[in-house]
Structures are given as C-alpha cells and as structure tokens.
Amino acid sequence: MFQLSIIKDTVAVHPSQFGLSPEQAITNELNKKYANRVLHDVGLCICVFDLAEVGEGKVRYGDGCLWYKVVFRLTVFRPFASEVIIAKVKSSDEDGVRLTVGFFDDIYVPLVYLPEPTAFDPKERAHFWLPGSEATSSHELLDSPLTDRMYIDAGDVVRVRVESDEFHDDEPGPPKAHEGVQQIIENRRSPYTIACSMSEQGLGPISWWKNAGVETMEEG
Amino acid sequence: MEVLNQRAALLSNYEVLTLLKELESDHLARTKTAIRIKKEEEAAGLPPKHQAPPDDVCENLRTVEVEAIQYLSADFQPTGSQTPEGITQLTRNLARWDLTKAEKLQIVNLAPTEPVELYVVVEELEDRFGNQMDDILNTVKETLREAAPAVNGTSNGAEPSQAMQVDAAVYSEYQDDYQDQDQWDYNANEVVFDDTGEGAGIEGDLDVDDD
The missing domain is CATH 2.40.50.140 (Nucleic acid-binding proteins)
Structure with missing residues (x-):
C-alpha cells in the first residue's frame, strides 16, 4: 500500500524557525508542503520518511529565509495494481x-x-x-x-x-x-x-x- | 520539485504505522515541553514573551497521521498482533518458497491465516505450492503474537503474554498523553478567559494587564 518516493526540492526555512535544528526545520517545511496532498503520478503523500541530502542553506536577496536544496524520501500511499x-x-x-x-x-x-x-x-x-x-x-x-x-x-x-x-x-x-x-x-x-x-x-x-x-x- | 524515483521501495503497513506513531509521540512530547516552559515562565512571573507558535505542525499532517493510525491499527488489521521481530522472522522464513516480492509484502501486510486469504494473495497457489499451503499458513501463524487471531484481532485475554502487556502499557501511555492534551486545553482556556479583574468583559485582551 505504501511506498517510498525520492523527491528533490528546494525549501525555504523562515528565520523564526532558526532555533530548531536545520534537520527538524526542513522536515517541518516539507511536511507542511506535502502531507496529505496528492502528487501527480506518485500518489497520496503521508509524511517525510527521511532526508537523504541537504545542501548548504543559502540566503537570497529579498527575504531572510535560508533556502536549502533537499533530496528526501517521502512515504506515499499508492497501492500497486493487483495488490x-x-x-x-x-x-x-x-x-x-x-x-x-x-x-x-x-x-x-x-x-x-x-x-x-x-x-x-x-x-x-x-x-x-x-x-x-x-x-x-x-x-x-x-x-x-x-x-x-x-x-x-x-x-x-x-x-x-x-x-x-x-x-x-x-x-x-x-x-x-x-x-x-x-x-x-x-x-x-x-x-x-x-x-x-x-x-x-x-x-x-x-x-x-x-x-x-x-x-x-x-x-x- | 522533481521526482527522482517514484517508487524507490515498498513499505509494509507495520513500518508505516511505527513511523506515524513515532511522529505522533514526538509531537505530543514537544507540545508538552512547550506547555511546561510556558508554565514555568508564568510561575517565575516573567512577562509573557512574544509567542512563537510552538512549531506549528500543519493541520494536513495531523489529519493524515491520525486517520492513518486509526486505519492501520483497526481491529481488522493484523498489525495488533505483529511485532518487528515477528516480521523479520516471517520474511526470512518465507524465503523458502519461490514467492514474488509483492506476494511476500502482502503476506506480511495481511497475515493470511486461512487458505481463502492466501488464495487471494498468491497467484495460482495450487499449481505452485499445492500441498505446502498449510506450511505457509503455519509460518505466518507462528510469527503472529499468540492468542490474537489475525482476522479480527480480538485478543483472547486468556493469554497474558509479555508482549501484550507491553502493548497495553504503550496504549495507556498514549491515553495519558491525550489526557494531558485535554488538560492543556483546559489550562489554556483558563489563562485566556481569566478576566475577573479590571479587564472583565474584554475577553482575551491581554494588553489590559500591562496597563
């Protein structure tokens, strides 16, 4: 019923979340974005399973957020055919x-x-x-x-x-x-x-x- | 966003349930700490600091988490009588037969204990494993916690196995957490609506106190 999908994405961590460990903050952001949503041709996202790769946080001009390039694994509901x-x-x-x-x-x-x-x-x-x-x-x-x-x-x-x-x-x-x-x-x-x-x-x-x-x- | 691998691995129901339960207890623990800190600050008479929202776990995650836990631990699921060791043992034992990955996963997920159930999961069961069917079923039964029929999961009660007790302990812990949550709600309300003084009637207007 469930599977792991590997997704690559860029997330912004708001300065108010800098108190948390980067790992926790990024996971929170990703969960906020994906949990309980349907990804086309992937399935219904449940939650982040783990983070595989996280780049260095970068600050862009214009906002104070730290932008991370992340590769992570997502728990997805997608029963396969004949299951x-x-x-x-x-x-x-x-x-x-x-x-x-x-x-x-x-x-x-x-x-x-x-x-x-x-x-x-x-x-x-x-x-x-x-x-x-x-x-x-x-x-x-x-x-x-x-x-x-x-x-x-x-x-x-x-x-x-x-x-x-x-x-x-x-x-x-x-x-x-x-x-x-x-x-x-x-x-x-x-x-x-x-x-x-x-x-x-x-x-x-x-x-x-x-x-x-x-x-x-x-x-x- | 880019999908690198749509299906990198398959997860068993039990794994997902464990993951979600961890997530939930994590969340509860963090809410508790946040409340404790808040209480301590109040007790110390510190002025209420600007309230950083105690890491706002989004509604979506909570919803899917709670609903999925409900489904995965429902009494028609075998997860109640499964243990991590049992599942490892089961997959190891299933290697004896020439089952496909998908079939093994479904055997783990559904824990068939009756021939009918196995028929559905394994294709051409009779041709492939004609008389070994009972062996497969017994293998599954062995790894399930005793006295808990997988079909409806109603525990027999006559078998106070250690594992059961542990489970019960975990369960009551959860209830505890929920009770604490209730209490938290209650306290929060108390603080917000504690306006018997000068500011009576101006509900929730915290600035009144500062003046």
Whole structure:
C-alpha cells in the first residue's frame, strides 16, 4: 500500500524557525508542503520518511529565509495494481460501491468488478450478491428471497484487489480574456482515484469468507 | 520539485504505522515541553514573551497521521498482533518458497491465516505450492503474537503474554498523553478567559494587564 518516493526540492526555512535544528526545520517545511496532498503520478503523500541530502542553506536577496536544496524520501500511499487491500464500504449507488481507508476515500468498485450475479437494491441502497443463482437480469435478481441475498452494506470491511488507478490534474489554466467573468463550474474530479475489484473468490466482505474452507474455493 | 524515483521501495503497513506513531509521540512530547516552559515562565512571573507558535505542525499532517493510525491499527488489521521481530522472522522464513516480492509484502501486510486469504494473495497457489499451503499458513501463524487471531484481532485475554502487556502499557501511555492534551486545553482556556479583574468583559485582551 505504501511506498517510498525520492523527491528533490528546494525549501525555504523562515528565520523564526532558526532555533530548531536545520534537520527538524526542513522536515517541518516539507511536511507542511506535502502531507496529505496528492502528487501527480506518485500518489497520496503521508509524511517525510527521511532526508537523504541537504545542501548548504543559502540566503537570497529579498527575504531572510535560508533556502536549502533537499533530496528526501517521502512515504506515499499508492497501492500497486493487483495488490489486495482491506477497506471499509463508505457508500453504494447504482454505479458501484465507494470504499474508504480512513485517510483516503476515492476508492471505487465499479459494477463490472462486483461479484456475479449482483444487483442493486434501491430500497436498501446496497448491492447484493446471489451466490449460485442462474438469474441474469436485475429484475429476476430482485425477485429473490431476502434471506438468500448477501448484501454489501455500508460500514462492511471488505477485501478488494486494486485493478487500476488514475490521476487527474484539473488545475484551471490562466483565465482567458474572452471568457470574461463568467465561471464555468465543472464537476471537479478527484485528483487520484483507485478502481478495485471484488469479483474473485475470497474478495468482498471479510465476513463472507471467514469460515469458508477450501471446498468452497474449488467449487468456484 | 522533481521526482527522482517514484517508487524507490515498498513499505509494509507495520513500518508505516511505527513511523506515524513515532511522529505522533514526538509531537505530543514537544507540545508538552512547550506547555511546561510556558508554565514555568508564568510561575517565575516573567512577562509573557512574544509567542512563537510552538512549531506549528500543519493541520494536513495531523489529519493524515491520525486517520492513518486509526486505519492501520483497526481491529481488522493484523498489525495488533505483529511485532518487528515477528516480521523479520516471517520474511526470512518465507524465503523458502519461490514467492514474488509483492506476494511476500502482502503476506506480511495481511497475515493470511486461512487458505481463502492466501488464495487471494498468491497467484495460482495450487499449481505452485499445492500441498505446502498449510506450511505457509503455519509460518505466518507462528510469527503472529499468540492468542490474537489475525482476522479480527480480538485478543483472547486468556493469554497474558509479555508482549501484550507491553502493548497495553504503550496504549495507556498514549491515553495519558491525550489526557494531558485535554488538560492543556483546559489550562489554556483558563489563562485566556481569566478576566475577573479590571479587564472583565474584554475577553482575551491581554494588553489590559500591562496597563
């Protein structure tokens, strides 16, 4: 889930921080800049792991800050493709299930990656799985007796496999003159989303598989 | 900013949890010292100096730190029954089988103790390790702290192992810290709103005292 990324950057340490050791001051600055932010194509930054190289602090004309060139290692949340992670169900809708790991919640399970056959129950606002059912259309599935359904409820702890991740950089460019003051409000995409799957044996709510033996596995 | 190496190494959940906990206790220790110094200065009757913000740890870091610790130490994670020695032992023992790096990392992270869990993590488990499956599972179980099932982490209680006690001690220490923090909040409020004298009603206006 987590990885180390090596980043090179220049940071300014404000004179008010000169009382601290340079190492501490630089780490603070870096944490301020990176913690809980998404770096494009890198992942969600958690915190500085350690400093690898720090140049000499230089004073530039115009401010009293010490500017350091730093090479450091950053702890980053970025599960790799095909990794299995544990997450909690945040919500469900017609398009799939949304998961959360507490500090990050742009994790989605689209319909195609839900176990087959599955249907969305609009009454419960949750997807359910009908193991061993031959039904194909959602109408047939919704006619099934409630006791046979295995619901994926909000708050369930699920095991999922990471299928792919996507980064979006939606920073607006410089305002164009001919647009005037009119603001076009687009629906903002989140900068980093992960698509997961629970369509395999062993994936999905942990409680489904708690006491399942190997026999069940072989059937599937 | 320049990304030199996007993925230099992979970290296990336990490592990240340890790192974050260190960061948190560091932070708490520093806040405590800052409060103590402030109190001592007040006791000595020194005029309140210009308040240098006690190294303003940014909100973002605190947020991600707290939330990640919560997730990583949740009861559905095996981290509660893992120890650094156990993990070292596990990786060493896993070398016996021809597992890929990613598979080993996931075994460490998820600590599978049931065949179903192992199936998910290791590709083509049956073809590759047909009858050694139980050996792998046992290897994992051995390195987990006793009496703590990895799946839900509910401690059995019947096994007061040393490690458990240590853990409990650490935990209560944390609680202690939090209590101290509460106390700190309380004290801070007391100072700010202590305006029963001349300056009554002018809440938080510290200059009043100086006049």
